[in-house]
Amino acid sequence: GAVVSQHPSWVICKSGTSVKIECRSLDFQATTMFWYRQFPKQSLMLMATSNEGSKATYEQGVEKDKFLINHASLTLSTLTVTSAHPEDSSFYICSAESGQENTGELFFGEGSRLTVL
Amino acid sequence: AQKITQTQPGMFVQEKEAVTLDCTYDTSDQSYGLFWYKQPSSGEMIFLIYQGSYDEQNATEGRYSLNFQKARKSANLVISASQLGDSAMYFCAVNTGTASKLTFGTGTRLQVTL
Numbered sequence: 001g002a003v004v005s006q007h008p009s010w011v012i013c014k015s016g017t018s019v020k021i022e023c024r025s026l027d028f029q030a031t032t033m034f035w036y037r038q039f040p041k042q043s044l045m046l047m048a049t050s051n052e053g054s055k056a057t058y059e060q061g062v063e064k065d066k067f068l069i070n071h072a073s074l075t076l077s078t079l080t081v082t083s084a085h086p087e088d089s090s091f092y093i094c095s096a097e098s099g100q101e102n103t104g105e106l107f108f109g110e111g112s113r114l115t116v117l
Numbered sequence: 118a119q120k121i122t123q124t125q126p127g128m129f130v131q132e133k134e135a136v137t138l139d140c141t142y143d144t145s146d147q148s149y150g151l152f153w154y155k156q157p158s159s160g161e162m163i164f165l166i167y168q169g170s171y172d173e174q175n176a177t178e179g180r181y182s183l184n185f186q187k188a189r190k191s192a193n194l195v196i197s198a199s200q201l202g203d204s205a206m207y208f209c210a211v212n213t214g215t216a217s218k219l220t221f222g223t224g225t226r227l228q229v230t231l
Contacts, residue, residue, distance in 0.1 A: 034219075042223070042224075043208065043221045043222060044219075045221075046218060046220070091160055095162075097217040106152070106164065106217050108154075108161065108162035108164075110160065111160040111162075
């Protein structure tokens with residue numbers, strides 16, 4: 001089946017620095033990717049929808065200047081957490097849509113765990 | 118907007134027994150999809166099963182089956198013959214139309230015991 005890969009799996013950074021997380025579709029072209037955030041023992045919350053070649057669509061309450069999303073190609077979307085603070089520590093996970101009609105299986109990356117010191 | 122409710126924060130089941138994880142949803146859309154995902158401690162989201170709102174038959178995938186009761190807006194997951202490896206968080210989710218944007222429930226932590 002289709003594979004979505006995220007990198008890095010784990011990242012620890014100092015407060016005030018920026019961190020970039022990559023989401024790649026390995027064997028299909030993803031016109032749309034989604035970024036989710038998951039706090040410990042909580043559900044996944046959609047942050048934004050990333051569309052290739054256009055600006056991302058952010059969910060209500062998500063700061064677009066804080067969480068920069070770039071979808072420069074059909075196989076890569078990046079999420080940059082700018083000026084990270086401890087409250088940004090979370091599990092970030094992406095999913096990718098192949099462009100086909102909804103077949104019931106959506107493809108998630110392995111997730112990236114961010115810890116801001 | 119869609120809303121998913123999973124009322125069981127945690128469940129225990131003995132190995133080889135069946136278990137039902139509850140999920141109710143609220144959407145005003147006529148066409149929607151219902152999903153169940155498994156999330157082990159490693160974090161990845163593993164797709165288990167899908168039910169389309171117009172599918173009349175309950176979906177089945179191996180040991181997983183979805184008890185779809187449309188009038189009650191219920192989409193419970195049934196796991197038969199539980200295995201120790203089934204211990205994980207289980208999330209119910211819904212999307213509408215052809216978009217793959219999912220709304221997730223709060224999850225149920227399943228623990229399979231000997």
